[in-house]
Every structure is written in structure tokens, then in C-alpha cells.
């Protein structure tokens with residue numbers, strides 16, 4: 001199995017991503033889950049990550065808390081989408097599994113140094129603060145990461161927190177800049193992909209039909225999460241952003257994209273956090289990311305449903 005670290009700010013869609021990973025043990029070995037401030041403040045993301053591990057029957061997984069604020073900016077959160085706890089929907093008990101004492105950034109650095117180079121994949125589902133801090137603290141790790149697969153950014157699709165910026169990049173553009181300049185092979189799942197994987201009623205019904213506690217909890221999370229889009233845009237369901245990262249590891253053929261240069265806007269107040277994707281190769285700038293644009297949404301939901309049924 002492929003060894004991964006999941007860096008996350010749960011978040012109902014983060015929860016779905018973690019469930020997809022735990023439902024795929026033959027392909028994915030989760031070395032640890034690191035949490036970052038994003039959708040909600042750090043104490044809640046560290047709590048929520050443990051709730052999801054317990055929901056999946058995996059209290060043995062190591063969960064680490066990381067950065068409680070972006071590198072240079074005050075934290076912006078998204079309770080308007082995810083609710084007060086970040087995981088609103090089901091009634092969860094407080095987690096009982098431990099939070100590791102080690103800082104998430106130290107875990108990322110130590111793991112990348114101790115595992116053979118090129119064998120650990122970073123999966124980032126939130127702002128890139130922890131990975132940027134790890135790179136600043138230990139620049140040697142850049143050459144040891146197999147791949148960094150991220151949910152973040154948007155180009156033809158625009159932004160979701162400002163007209164120009166997607167939430168994960170907007171929260172910490174300086175961190176994103178560190179990551180995109182690092183030389184780590186990056187795969188980017190932008191809004192251009194994630195806005196195509198909608199939690200349509202027919203798709204959610206198939207997850208509900210599994211009937212297990214994890215499946216029902218996931219449905220209740222998704223029904224809370226999608227209400228933002230359903231009420232605001234009248235859409236049938238909401239975009240299931242973060243699980244696309246794990247789905248890419250499992251079934252890369254579900255996605256289509258191309259290698260591009262991506263730069264991050266950090267100074268303009270109007271467009272801070274914008275991912276400037278050179279899709280048409282109009283600059284001579286070197287490629288630094290594989291940017292996805294297409295997805296087989298039905299195939300994605302079939303995969304998610306099949307793997308959640310195993311939990």
C-alpha cells in the first residue's frame with residue numbers, strides 16, 4: 001500500500017476523504033493524520049479528526065495537532081458552511097482516543113526523514129500551513145516527498161471564498177506559495193474538479209442504503225454540508241471537495257488534467273489566494289503542478305460508496 005499523511009481541517013468533506021482512505025487499506029496506509037486550523041479553529045479540527053477515526057473503527061491512528069493560525073494572516077474560518085463544530089450534522093460523542101503530544105509539523109518532518117525517500121505521499125485537505133512550516137524547518141524534506149496531492153485552488157471556475165480565491169489557498173496564501181515553489185511534485189484538485197462531484201440525492205441514497213453507522217453518519221454530515229449550496233444556489237447537492245484527493249490515489253484514471261505552472265497571488269487585496277494557472281502555457285515558466293480539470297463523477301461516487309461500505 002501507498003504510505004500517506006493526511007493533513008486536514010475537518011470539515012464534513014474532509015471526513016469523507018478520511019473515510020475513503022480508511023476504507024481502502026489494501027491500497028493506502030495512513031501513517032498519521034495531521035490537523036490544521038481552517039474550516040474551524042485547531043482545537044476543533046483536532047477533535048473532529050479523532051471523531052472520524054473512531055467512526056471508522058480506527059482509534060489506533062495517530063492524530064497530531066499542528067498550526068493554529070496561518071503563517072502571516074489572521075485565521076479565516078468557514079462555520080457558515082460547516083457549522084459551529086466543523087462537523088455539524090450527526091450527534092457525535094466527544095472522542096476518547098488520544099491526541100498525540102508531538103506537533104504535526106515535527107511528525108511530518110520526522111516521518112519524511114525516517115521513511116525511504118520517495119515513499120511518502122502528502123494529502124492536503126486544508127490550508128497548507130503545516131506543510132509550509134515543515135518545509136521552512138527542514139528544506140531537505142522537499143526532495144523526499146513522493147507526491148503532494150491537494151484539494152485547493154480554482155482557475156476557470158473562479159473562487160468560493162472570494163471571486164478569485166478558493167478557501168484552502170485563501171486562508172494561507174503565503175503557505176501555498178512556499179509549497180508551490182518547493183519543487184515537490186504536486187497534483188492539484190481545484191474547484192474546477194470538485195464542483196463536478198455533487199452530492200446528488202440519488203448518489204447519497206446509495207450511501208444511505210449501506211445502512212452501517214459510518215455510512216449513516218456520512219449521509220448526515222453530507223446533508224448538513226450541502227445545505228449551503230442547495231439554499232444559496234438551488235443546486236441538487238453540494239460539491240464534495242476533499243475526497244477527490246484520495247480518489248486520485250486509488251483511481252487516477254477518473255481524473256483528467258495537464259502539467260502547468262501555478263503561481264499564488266499573495267499581495268493583492270482583491271485577488272489574494274488566487275491560483276494563477278498557466279493552462280494555455282502562455283508563459284515560459286516551468287511546470288510545478290499537475291492540475292486536474294475533468295472527473296468521472298459517477299465513477300468517483302461508486303468508488304466512495306464501495307469503500308464506505310467496507311468500514
Ligand code: BDR
Pocket residue numbers: 011012013014039078081125126151160166167168241242
Ligand atoms: C475546501 O474548503 C473547505 O471548506 C473544504 O473542506 C475544502 O477543503 C473547499 O474550498
Ligand code: CA
Pocket residue numbers: 008009010011013014039125126242
Ligand atoms: Ca478541508
